[in-house]
Amino acid sequence: MPVLRPRGVAALPALALAAAVASTVTAATWHGAAWTAAAILASLLAAAGLLHSIRSSLSPVSALRTAPGAGRWQVRLPGGWQDAALVDQHRGPAWLTLTLQPLPSGSTAFNHNNVTFTVWQRTSRPQAWRRLCLLAGAARRASTAVRLREAS
Numbered sequence: 001m002p003v004l005r006p007r008g009v010a011a012l013p014a015l016a017l018a019a020a021v022a023s024t025v026t027a028a029t030w031h032g033a034a035w036t037a038a039a040i041l042a043s044l045l046a047a048a049g050l051l052h053s054i055r056s057s058l059s060p061v062s063a064l065r066t067a068p069g070a071g072r073w074q075v076r077l078p079g080g081w082q083d084a085a086l087v088d089q090h091r092g093p094a095w096l097t098l099t100l101q102p103l104p105s106g107s108t109a110f111n112h113n114n115v116t117f118t119v120w121q122r123t124s125r126p127q128a129w130r131r132l133c134l135l136a137g138a139a140r141r142a143s144t145a146v147r148l149r150e151a152s
Contacts, residue, residue: 017050061117064098066135075100075115087114089136094121096136 021043028039063076073084084100091097099116121129 013050017047020046061100061115064117064119064132066132073100075102077102077115084115086136091133091136095119096121096133098136 024039024043025036028035060077061075065074065076065081066072073086074081075084076082083103085103086098087101088099089096095118097116097118099114101114119129119132124132
């Protein structure tokens, strides 16, 4: 299943930044030229910071595979397909955010590098979306049952 962002979601940070810049510059013009220049400079720095955070926070995951059973998850990272363990999930009305922990190749030892990404309902086929939600829900119930047994 490919992991893609809908076009409308990608535009939201840019719209928010444009609204913030417009209101800041408008308010600064009421106080004079020096305030306007400072507001424009601050807006440029905020835009640069926002662009940097958007680009650096993109998930390296480009696709996801899973199979029913023993919690088998695989993510396609820039280096290829890698086995992973499901750490956490959050489901919304049209999205599913997954946190997976890639397993080192040839080993069952865990590392501390988690990848978090969102699968959007609009970007997947209905059957694939239902299957992914069912498998993620089943994995959550299984991990809760294991934690309850370990505690007692």
